[in-house]
Amino acid sequence: xxxxxxxxxxxxxxxxxxxxxxxxxxxxxxxxxxxxxxxxxxxxxxxxxxxxxxxxxxxxxxxxxxxxxxxxxxxxxxxxxxxxxxxxxxxxxxxxxxxxxxxxxxxxxxxxxxxxxxxxxxxxxxxxxxxxxxxxxxxxxxxxxxxxxxxxxxxxxxxxxxxxxxxxxxxxxxxxxxxxxxxxxxxxxxxxxxxxxxxxxxxxxxxxxxxxxxxxxxxxxxxxxxxxxxxxxxxxxxxxxxxxxxxxxxxxxxxxxxxxxxxxxxxxxxx
DNA sequence: ATGGGCACCTGGCTGC
DNA sequence: TGCAGCCAGGTGCCCA
Numbered sequence: 001x002x003x004x005x006x007x008x009x010x011x012x013x014x015x016x017x018x019x020x021x022x023x024x025x026x027x028x029x030x031x032x033x034x035x036x037x038x039x040x041x042x043x044x045x046x047x048x049x050x051x052x053x054x055x056x057x058x059x060x061x062x063x064x065x066x067x068x069x070x071x072x073x074x075x076x077x078x079x080x081x082x083x084x085x086x087x088x089x090x091x092x093x094x095x096x097x098x099x100x101x102x103x104x105x106x107x108x109x110x111x112x113x114x115x116x117x118x119x120x121x122x123x124x125x126x127x128x129x130x131x132x133x134x135x136x137x138x139x140x141x142x143x144x145x146x147x148x149x150x151x152x153x154x155x156x157x158x159x160x161x162x163x164x165x166x167x168x169x170x171x172x173x174x175x176x177x178x179x180x181x182x183x184x185x186x187x188x189x190x191x192x193x194x195x196x197x198x199x200x201x202x203x204x205x206x207x208x209x210x211x212x213x214x215x216x217x218x219x220x221x222x223x224x225x226x227x228x229x230x231x232x233x234x235x236x237x238x239x240x241x242x243x244x245x246x247x248x249x250x251x252x253x254x255x256x257x258x259x260x261x262x263x264x265x266x267x268x269x270x271x
Numbered sequence: 272a273t274g275g276g277c278a279c280c281t282g283g284c285t286g287c
Numbered sequence: 288t289g290c291a292g293c294c295a296g297g298t299g300c301c302c303a
Contacts, residue, residue: 002296034279034298058297075297076281091281110280112297127299154274163298170296219296220283239296260276262294 002073004058004135004168005211006222006230010079011055013225014104017081018050018062022099030093034074034114037094041117045069045096057131057167061122068122069096074112076221080105109221132167135204140166142197149189149197156192157185158259160204169204172217172239175264177203179238184270185263186256210235238264 002010026042048064055061060079062069073079084095084103094106094115106115118125132148133139148165149156160166160174169177178185180203183196192200211217216230219240223229237247241264242255251268 006296032280072297074280075295077296108280109282110295110297112279152273158274161297172296217296222296259274261297 002058002077002216002222003170003173003211004055004208005173005214005232006216006224007058007060007073007168008055008212009216009224009230010073011053011060014060014079014081015053017100017102017225018053018096018098018104020049022047022049023064024097024099027095027097028093029088029095030091030111033093033108033111034072035116037115038117041069041115044117056123056128057134057163058170059128063122067117067119070114070116070118070122070125070127071106072114074108074110074114076110077106077108077113078221078223079225080107080223080227081225082227130164132163132165135166135168135208140201140205142201145201146192146194146197149192152189154189155186155258156183156189156200157263159189161259161261166204168208171261171263172219172236173204173207173211175239176207176237179203179264179266179270180207182270185258185265238266240264 023045025046028037028042031037044067045064051063053062058072060071081102082105084097084101091107091109092105093108096104149159152159157174157178160169181200211232214230214232215224217232218229238253241253243252246253246266246269249268251266253264254267256263
């Protein structure tokens with residue numbers, strides 16, 4: 001599910017409810033997520049005040065006084081703020097119960113999400129340490145993208161989804177950014193011209209920022225901290241629009257498969 | 272080092 | 288109505 005805009009929307013929605021609150025207890029109803037939720041997490045996190053809630057790529061990092069929780073929403077996860085007394089529904093795997101009487105409830109039908117614990121610098125965690133720069137940071141610019149694309153024979157769309165090179169861009173926003181940059185998804189990264197990188201970087205940033213403004217994209221499962229969907233779906237130019245007219249030139253949008261993932265593009269607008 | 276394919280899991284939809 | 292088959296916002300791991 002969630003790509004950077006949905007994770008960032010979740011972070012912003014949850015932050016006011018958790019920052020400076022004490023975690024009273026953690027209820028793990030289903031520990032079998034992508035990685036088993038550590039048995040000791042509930043005990044170690046309980047009684048600790050939340051110092052800050054950060055996002056790194058598609059991970060949420062809850063920094064406590066001693067240790068951090070690292071949470072990933074996977075494909076179908078969502079995190080909501082609600083009264084701790086609310087009855088749990090199917091796939092409500094974890095509750096983080098706060099001293100405010102509210103809880104953060106983690107729901108994830110497919111269980112591709114994860115909830116981990118570390119007492120070290122969370123950014124040095126094995127899952128986070130190799131992540132590329134944030135696409136909305138200054139570090140991510142045309143010379144950077146050109147340098148990581150150099151000599152890479154993979155398709156540019158798959159390169160954009162490689163978290164060692166670019167983070168936060170998943171299946172929706174890779175297709176969307178390439179549309180706005182006028183680049184065909186199947187072109188080899190090595191064959192992107194130098195003069196195309198600035199437009200591609202601008203498109204990635206523009207699409208991610210615009211999606212955050214709309215509260216992300218809801219296709220199926222995703223809801224924000226208040227249980228509301230994101231509204232960026234209405235602003236998608238190609239994703240899940242196969243056969244429909246391009247919003248710019250009316251040519252039917254095409255669908256193809258790359259690396260076992262659907263890719264959408266306009267055969268006329270994208271070269 | 273790079274790239275391709277598989278695995279993990281549940282649920283919704285399509286078409287026979 | 289039932290059911291097989293396909294598809295879905297991610298990503299670590301294994302293999303060539």
